[in-house]
Amino acid sequence: MREAQAAFQRLMAAKSERIDELRRLLENNGVELSSSSAGLQALNDWFRSEVEGDPAVSRLRPIWYAVVNDIGLFLGDVMIEQNPHLKWVMFDKGKRDLAYQRHVIMGFKGVANPKYNVDPDLLVGMYGHRIIAGQGETDAFVSWIDGATAKA
Numbered sequence: 001m002r003e004a005q006a007a008f009q010r011l012m013a014a015k016s017e018r019i020d021e022l023r024r025l026l027e028n029n030g031v032e033l034s035s036s037s038a039g040l041q042a043l044n045d046w047f048r049s050e051v052e053g054d055p056a057v058s059r060l061r062p063i064w065y066a067v068v069n070d071i072g073l074f075l076g077d078v079m080i081e082q083n084p085h086l087k088w089v090m091f092d093k094g095k096r097d098l099a100y101q102r103h104v105i106m107g108f109k110g111v112a113n114p115k116y117n118v119d120p121d122l123l124v125g126m127y128g129h130r131i132i133a134g135q136g137e138t139d140a141f142v143s144w145i146d147g148a149t150a151k152a
Helices: 002-028 037-050 062-082 120-132 140-151
Strands: 087-090 103-106
Touching: 002 062, 002 087, 002 103, 037 062, 037 120, 037 140, 062 087, 062 103, 062 120, 062 140, 103 120, 120 140
Parallel strands: none
Antiparallel strands: 087 103
């Protein structure tokens, strides 16, 4: 548990830097990183058009997992920006939970389960897998932010 907590603290300490790297990557591709609905859609559209992987094994190219993490950090911060009572936590509420020892967003008041959380990193990764398989909705990022706000 101590190692997971230390890794979580390092990730949170590097979060601003990781989001800045994402911002630079997008700027180099003509996309402005923004938390507005239009900005989220532009990020979503860019991700859909650029993400690379091997559909035969449903894996992203290794470099894309870093991009997925950075997008997940950004989306989590957008959820918190729009719902300030939400927060990043390292989930430690049950070893059998999929979120165990992962960085997730918690603090939702509009749900019955006090352990309810959103794992933006996992969401973006699964979305990338669906995209390379030729599936996936076209407005996922906006939808996730709206869904988090509805439950916040």
